[in-house]
Amino acid sequence: MSGLSFDPDAIRALAKILRETDLSEIELVQNESRIRVARSAPVQQVVQTVAAAPALAAAPAEAPAGVPTTASEEVTAATPGAVASPMVGVAYLAPEPGAAPFITLGARVAQGQTVLLIEAMKTFNQIKAPRAGTVTRILIESGTPVEFGEPLLVIE
Template sequence: MELKDIQNLIKFVAKSGASEVKLEMEDIKITIKTGSEKTETTILQQAPMGMQQIPMAAAAPASATEAPSAAPVATDETSKYIEITSPIIGTFYRKPSPDKPVFVEVGDTVSEDTVVCIVEAMKLFNEIESEVSGRIVKVLVEHGTPVEFGQPLYLVDPS
């Protein structure tokens, strides 16, 4: 991985709103933590410069450790439901891969830390976990569509 690639990754993470991203490949481990005004990058291991790097698309999925925020929905009809929102900008996927079943369906019960979807950003596949326990009432985003930071993905009935 070139220095320019790492700098671009830092800029993307800073703009995405994620507080921390960890990238682990066979020969390099990078942790990027962002704060209100500073960005901190820690490279834990790096292969010698002469070694061939694996392409980003083939890298193991990394997960953003910032959990999605849960906020009440404003409308009267759905005011009893809690939103699971996207912690980053990227592409929303309901399945871990095209030949696998979706993570959660309407009616499924989720608990805290249940993986509900993946948001892909710059070839990094970030597992999004539910911060609340309850039953999935509605899926708000279609599989394979772009999502923004803070965009509601699911409605959860906490009762």
């Protein structure tokens, strides 16, 4: 890194912008110089997600219609019919609070139909069914943080 010098105050300012805007990273490029400031998700969120998993596993085997199934540990992105998250964000099963969900268990969906939303950086991204079929499992609850590649639902 000899020859490169960065202004520590500029890096602090970028870090402050990350905190204020809830972004996960910022990258600036000028000529041949590049500054990338990134932060990881707060540990508390990870702990809450992990702590919630045992409670979900204890749920009754037969969920009422419209209630997401909870056996996500049995489903991977490679499971036939699994729809994996294309991004990191927060998944929502309905277009707005109090509205009917996009899908329910047992619902028939058409290829290209919106099945849920993922909010990433204040933008709501429609996640569409990659194939036509029946929703046999919903592996997330509305408002759940999701990771890239995480299975969200199964369409058979």
